[in-house]
Amino acid sequence: MIHNPGFLLxxxxxxxxxxxxxxxxxxxxxxxxxxxxxKAEAFSIGFGPEIAAWVDKRGTxxxxxxxxxxxxxxxxxxxxxASQTDPKWLEMSVQDRAxxxxxxxxxxxxxxxxxxxAINFLFAILILAAFAFLHGESRTPAVxxxxxxxxxxxxxxxxxxxxxxxxxxxxxxxxxDIRLYAQIRPGEPVTILLDRKGQVIEKxxxxxAVSEDDGFGNKFRIGRLGIAPGEPVIEPVSLLRAPVVxxxxxxxxxxxxxETLGQVIGGxxxxxxxxxxxxxxxxxxxxxxLGLESFIFFIALISINLGFINLLPIPMLDGGHLxxxxxxxxxxxxxxxxxxDWAYRSGLALLMTVMLLVTFxxxxxxxxxxxxxxxIG
Numbered sequence: 001m002i003h004n005p006g007f008l009l010x011x012x013x014x015x016x017x018x019x020x021x022x023x024x025x026x027x028x029x030x031x032x033x034x035x036x037x038x039k040a041e042a043f044s045i046g047f048g049p050e051i052a053a054w055v056d057k058r059g060t061x062x063x064x065x066x067x068x069x070x071x072x073x074x075x076x077x078x079x080x081x082a083s084q085t086d087p088k089w090l091e092m093s094v095q096d097r098a099x100x101x102x103x104x105x106x107x108x109x110x111x112x113x114x115x116x117x118a119i120n121f122l123f124a125i126l127i128l129a130a131f132a133f134l135h136g137e138s139r140t141p142a143v144x145x146x147x148x149x150x151x152x153x154x155x156x157x158x159x160x161x162x163x164x165x166x167x168x169x170x171x172x173x174x175x176x177d178i179r180l181y182a183q184i185r186p187g188e189p190v191t192i193l194l195d196r197k198g199q200v201i202e203k204x205x206x207x208x209a210v211s212e213d214d215g216f217g218n219k220f221r222i223g224r225l226g227i228a229p230g231e232p233v234i235e236p237v238s239l240l241r242a243p244v245v246x247x248x249x250x251x252x253x254x255x256x257x258x259e260t261l262g263q264v265i266g267g268x269x270x271x272x273x274x275x276x277x278x279x280x281x282x283x284x285x286x287x288x289x290l291g292l293e294s295f296i297f298f299i300a301l302i303s304i305n306l307g308f309i310n311l312l313p314i315p316m317l318d319g320g321h322l323x324x325x326x327x328x329x330x331x332x333x334x335x336x337x338x339x340x341d342w343a344y345r346s347g348l349a350l351l352m353t354v355m356l357l358v359t360f361x362x363x364x365x366x367x368x369x370x371x372x373x374x375x376i377g
Contacts, residue, residue: 010285013295014277015068017284019045021120021303022071025310028119029073029112036108039099042074044081069277075101075112082316083113084344087337106325113321120307121250127300128246131293136234137245142172144227151226156192156205158227163195175229180252182207184260186223188268250304257308276358279365315340315347 005013022045030040039059046065053063072081077100079086085102097103101112142164147153158164164172167181168191186209194201207223237245263269280302287298311319320343324335335343 005285013284013288014281025116026071028115032112032115039076045071077101110325113318117307117310120303124300124303125246129242132237132245133242139233139235140175140229145230146228148226152208153226156203165193182223278362315343
């Protein structure tokens with residue numbers, strides 16, 4: 001077993017992951033806001049008590065706060081860090097109103113809000129493009145090189161040399177596609193379309209469920225068909241193609257996130273699998289012990305995760321603002337302040353509930369509740 005990192009390395013690694021990603025996210029809002037002529041009154045990394053701050057020549061207060069679990073850019077016309085519109089913005093002078101956020105056209109407001117998640121995706125794409133250029137692209141064919149006896153694949157009748165054409169109707173172009181599809185569907189029924197020496201065969205089976213250890217003592221239940229690939233095929237990636245490979249990889253990761261979230265909402269996956277900041281901190285430290293490349297790859301994954309979460313249509317998040325703008329575009333007038341206020345309160349309550357849930361899960365995964373029950377018992 002790999003030794004777990006100490007407390008200090010875990011904290012430093014967590015800050016090294018979250019700090020730059022929050023800064024990059026908020027920088028997206030800030031830069032597009034400036035391009036649209038909106039004045040930024042505050043740019044904050046973290047929430048809560050201010051640790052350090054300075055004011056630039058444009059009047060923007062750049063601040064570092066005590067809780068590094070997020071950040072915000074407060075534009076002129078915003079009432080708070082959640083970017084709720086200040087009802088008094090219409091009372092501003094003509095000059096002040098011209099550089100306020102609510103006065104801008106709908107498309108500019110939407111662009112400013114979308115820029116945060118977009119730059120998180122772009123940041124991850126740059127990292128993944130560099131990896132693709134340096135290490136190439138896995139193009140191992142979706143062919144069963146070996147079938148594990150007694151596995152889900154063996155029980156479904158898959159034989160060595162069979163090419164997996166599709167799983168439940170989804171095309172499998174490489175062996176990585178098979179692995180990604182199966183790993184989030186342990187125990188699920190699957191229709192397998194095979195190509196066996198030119199003959200197309202349909203098989204029915206189930207994705208196998210196995211428990212794996214990540215080397216740090218954490219166990220995960222994941223799906224496996226029970227087949228191994230043949231000879232690995234790694235193709236070189238040119239500098240021009242590297243961004244394309246990175247975009248495809250980012251799309252695969254987002255698709256997996258969407259499907260996993262759908263499984264949680266649909267009850268097919270336990271909410272106990274959801275993790276929060278404490279879990280991210282733990283994995284940050286663990287990734288740091290595996291080397292620089294593993295740590296940088298983990299940063300790319302969290303950057304994609306941050307962009308995805310912020311696009312969820314929940315008030316208080318960027319996706320909630322974009323939802324309001326979509327309604328505004330349809331009805332050709334802004335959503336009423338009363339509805340927005342109700343939605344923001346509901347969104348805050350939902351986010352607080354989720355935060356409590358994932359914190360409970362994180363502490364449970366650390367064995368805290370088990371230790372406490374042992375002390376009580």
